[in-house]
Amino acid sequence: MMQLFQRNSFYDLAQRRFVRNRLAIIGAVITAVFVFIAIFAPILTPYGPSEFFFAEDGVTYNRYAPPSSDHWLGTDSLGRDVLTRVFYGARVTIVVAFSAVLISTIVGTIVGLVAGFFGGIIDSILMRIVDVVISFPVLFLLISISTILEPSLWIVVFAIGFVRWTNTARLVRGEVLRIKQLDFISAARGCGSPSPKIIIRHIIPNVLAPVMVQITIGTAQAVLMEASLSFLGVGIQQPTPSWGNMLIDAQRSLVLREMPWIWIPPGTVTLLLVLGIYFLGDGLRDAFDPKQ
Amino acid sequence: MARYILKRLIQSIPVVFGITVLSFAIMKFAPGDPLANFIDPTISMEDIEASRAALGLNDPWYVQYAGWLSEVARGNLGYTYAGNHSIRALIAQRFPNTIILTLSAFVLSFAVGVPIGVMGAIRKNTRTDYGLTVFSLVGVSIPSFFFGLLVIYLFSILLGVFPSGGMVNMRARYTGFARTLDIAHHLILPAIVLSLSNIATVSRFTRSNMVDVLKEDYIRTARAKGLRRKAIIYKHAFRNALIPVITIFGLSIPFLFSGAYITESIFNWPGMGSLGIQAIQDREYGIVMALNLITASLVLLGNLTADVLYAVADPRIRH
Numbered sequence: 001m002m003q004l005f006q007r008n009s010f011y012d013l014a015q016r017r018f019v020r021n022r023l024a025i026i027g028a029v030i031t032a033v034f035v036f037i038a039i040f041a042p043i044l045t046p047y048g049p050s051e052f053f054f055a056e057d058g059v060t061y062n063r064y065a066p067p068s069s070d071h072w073l074g075t076d077s078l079g080r081d082v083l084t085r086v087f088y089g090a091r092v093t094i095v096v097a098f099s100a101v102l103i104s105t106i107v108g109t110i111v112g113l114v115a116g117f118f119g120g121i122i123d124s125i126l127m128r129i130v131d132v133v134i135s136f137p138v139l140f141l142l143i144s145i146s147t148i149l150e151p152s153l154w155i156v157v158f159a160i161g162f163v164r165w166t167n168t169a170r171l172v173r174g175e176v177l178r179i180k181q182l183d184f185i186s187a188a189r190g191c192g193s194p195s196p197k198i199i200i201r202h203i204i205p206n207v208l209a210p211v212m213v214q215i216t217i218g219t220a221q222a223v224l225m226e227a228s229l230s231f232l233g234v235g236i237q238q239p240t241p242s243w244g245n246m247l248i249d250a251q252r253s254l255v256l257r258e259m260p261w262i263w264i265p266p267g268t269v270t271l272l273l274v275l276g277i278y279f280l281g282d283g284l285r286d287a288f289d290p291k292q
Numbered sequence: 293m294a295r296y297i298l299k300r301l302i303q304s305i306p307v308v309f310g311i312t313v314l315s316f317a318i319m320k321f322a323p324g325d326p327l328a329n330f331i332d333p334t335i336s337m338e339d340i341e342a343s344r345a346a347l348g349l350n351d352p353w354y355v356q357y358a359g360w361l362s363e364v365a366r367g368n369l370g371y372t373y374a375g376n377h378s379i380r381a382l383i384a385q386r387f388p389n390t391i392i393l394t395l396s397a398f399v400l401s402f403a404v405g406v407p408i409g410v411m412g413a414i415r416k417n418t419r420t421d422y423g424l425t426v427f428s429l430v431g432v433s434i435p436s437f438f439f440g441l442l443v444i445y446l447f448s449i450l451l452g453v454f455p456s457g458g459m460v461n462m463r464a465r466y467t468g469f470a471r472t473l474d475i476a477h478h479l480i481l482p483a484i485v486l487s488l489s490n491i492a493t494v495s496r497f498t499r500s501n502m503v504d505v506l507k508e509d510y511i512r513t514a515r516a517k518g519l520r521r522k523a524i525i526y527k528h529a530f531r532n533a534l535i536p537v538i539t540i541f542g543l544s545i546p547f548l549f550s551g552a553y554i555t556e557s558i559f560n561w562p563g564m565g566s567l568g569i570q571a572i573q574d575r576e577y578g579i580v581m582a583l584n585l586i587t588a589s590l591v592l593l594g595n596l597t598a599d600v601l602y603a604v605a606d607p608r609i610r611h
Contacts, residue, residue: 128303132310135588135595139550140568144580147572148322224435228554231437232569250441251558253456257449267438274433282429 014209017287024283030276034269038090047081049088050239054079067261074261077249085241086265092242093273096157097222103161105215108168109207115169116176117199127173130166138163142225146234156235160222168214175207209288216281220274227270243270296603300596311588312364315581316357322577369582374574379582383564387586389459390563392475393556394548396483401490401544406537408491409498413533414525416503424495431492436551440485440558447481454481457560482559486551490544497540502533535605542598546591 006012018024037044053075055062061079065071073082115126133141145159179185180203188198229235230244238245243266250256250263344350348359363370369379412424448456459478460466466474505511506529514524549565556565564583571579 128306128310131304131307132314135307135311135546135591136314136584137546137550137553137587137591139553140584140587143553143568143572144318144584147575147580148318148577220433224433227435228437231435232554232557232572234572244435244437247437247441253449256441256445260445263438263441267435267441270438271430271434274435275429278429278433 010209014284014287018283021283021286023279024287027276027279027281027283030272031280034090034273034276035094037087038094041084041087041091045081045084045087047084049085049241050080051084052079053081064255064259064262066259073265074259076246076262077255082246082261082265085246086243086269089241089243089246089266090269090273092153092236092240093223093226093270096153096160096226096236097219099157100160100164100222100226101215101218103157104164104218105168105211107161108165109172109211111165111169112172112174113176113199113203113207116173117180117195117203123173126169130169133163133166136163138225139228142229143232143234146229151229151234151237153236153240156226156229159229160225163225164218164222167218168211171210171214172207175210176203179203179206213281213285213288216277216284220277220281223270223274223277243267293603297600300599304592304596307592308589311585311592312361313357315585315588316360318584319577319581320353320356322575364585369585370578372576372578374576379578382567382579383582383586386562386564386567389561390549390552390556390565393479393482393486393561393563394545394552396479397487397490397548397551398544400483400487401494402537404487405491405494406498406534408495410502410525410530410533412495412499413502413506424499428492428496428499432489432496434488436485436489436554437558439488440482440555443481443485444558454478456481457558459562478559482555482561485558486548486555489551490547493547494537494540494544498533498537501536502529505529505533508532535602538598538602538605541601542595545594546587549587549591 041049053062053065053071054060055065062075063077063079065075065079067074071081071083073086076082076085111126111130115123141163142159145162146155149155149158185198185202188202193201226235226242227244227247230242231247233245233248236242236245246266247263255262348356351359367380369383371378372382408424408428412421415421444456447454455461455478457478459475460471461474461478464474511524511529514528519528552561552563553565553568555561556563557569560566564587568580568583571577571583
């Protein structure tokens with residue numbers, strides 16, 4: 001792996017281009033801040049995500065309290081601290097997005113490598129399977145899987161992974177088909193390198209750059225998918241906080257009209273995180289593109 | 293050309309088959325017994341078994357699949373568990389409304405997205421370009437339900453210029469042309485919400501294509517020839533940059549249908565998306581499966597059309 005970053009190598013130059021790109025650095029910082037919040041959520045807030053607060057009378061819950069010094073972003077429909085739930089929501093979002101993308105990248109890369117490298121009937125079968133999965137609108141498929149298997153965090157991860165691997169598979173296959181034509185592969189063949197060695201030593205390092213870009217785009221989309229599923233009630237379930245399920249309450253017109261502190265913060269952080277990851281991805285893409 | 297279309301049609305046969313298998317599998321995996329709703333304690337186990345056998349629920353899965361497929365091929369999508377309504381009739385009722393919404397969003401995506409992309413490309417690396425790029429990135433990053441709520445908050449609650457949901461004004465009961473206007477009035481907000489991220493995708497794609505085309509040799513030739521800047525941009529570059537945008541036609545279709553689920557449920561738009569959400573809450577897997585099947589087929593058809601259009605526009609694809 002270190003070999004990849006030798007001085008003036010492709011990845012070394014890309015890294016230098018990346019650092020010079022202001023938007024990419026902003027994206028990296030935003031993403032890092034959210035990862036930090038996700039890891040240190042218990043330290044950043046004195047409250048628990050499902051802790052209920054009582055009103056001054058000590059009997060009823062302190063429901064829908066506006067922002068105050070005790071609750072910077074107020075409380076929600078059950079008297080829970082909104083800011084605390086936003087912090088803990090970052091955990092859920094990041095765990096789901098990263099795991100889903102990990103699954104889809106591994107599966108997609110393997111399928112793409114096999115289809116592109118071996119071609120023929122294997123390629124046809126694998127690509128028709130990809131066509132089938134791609135034909136279903138993502139959200140339809142996600143909703144179907146998630147409801148039928150009873151929504152839970154890992155089912156959401158599995159569902160997102162299942163709809164996302166196809167993009168990676170198509171991308172990797174295309175890259176492998178391109179690289180396979182190049183002279184250094186024929187040279188390696190001529191020297192008698194076995195297929196597994198050609199794949200690992202010569203093809204994988206060359207598909208790494210587009211796959212890394214795909215990972216960032218995939219993560220951003222996975223964050224949005226998780227939020228959408230949870231908003232529709234088929235993703236992360238209460239009482240676990242997720243930025244998507246925190247907005248469910250805003251479909252009631254009283255909350256939408258009078259209580260912006262309930263729904264503006266979780267929506268805004270989702271937007272910020274996704275935007276940050278996209279900035280990062282754009283920066284990576286430009287850094288890897290020698291034409292720039 | 294005919295050969296190319298035929299080849300693409302043959303390629304889609306296994307895909308159609310796969311779509312039906314996956315749709316069927318999703319329903320077979322669904323928990324619960326279709327008979328559970330109808331069983332009451334007075335019925336004996338033998339009777340339940342008899343009706344299971346009569347309904348074919350004890351047959352192996354491939355027999356059930358074949359039976360289901362032959363019904364679907366005849367246009368029978370089954371009946372709901374509750375009330376025994378025809379699923380086909382339910383969907384037929386909602387289908388036009390979803391088409392109105394997705395088609396408007398589709399037109400809006402290209403009518404707005406393409407000019408934004410072209411503007412960004414011809415003013416590359418200026419403030420306008422950066423502004424449009426950030427707009428596009430925000431457009432793809434904002435969760436559609438959050439954007440939908442913001443739009444309702446701003447335009448319906450604060451300004452009161454657009455209705456916050458529904459498709460017609462229930463109280464006014466307009467007819468004829470007034471009804472069309474009323475629907476259009478209700479359509480504006482959901483169409484904007486549904487198209488936003490597609491506008492962003494189209495404009496980003498158009499921009500990068502246009503930037504690439506403007507670097508081509510024939511653009512330099514046209515410039516050297518002394519053609520006016522406008523002629524170069526709109527006659528030479530624009531046309532060539534538009535060809536790859538056709539691929540986004542195909543990609544937009546599943547994207548818009550997905551988006552319709554969320555947009556329709558936020559705006560109470562009486563289409564297939566809100567039907568689907570309702571079906572999930574009621575555990576009506578038959579409806580969910582039928583919607584999956586229909587939209588997947590539409591997507592396949594859309595992709596096929598996009599591929600054929602691409603081949604018409606760019607003869608190199610055909611060979």
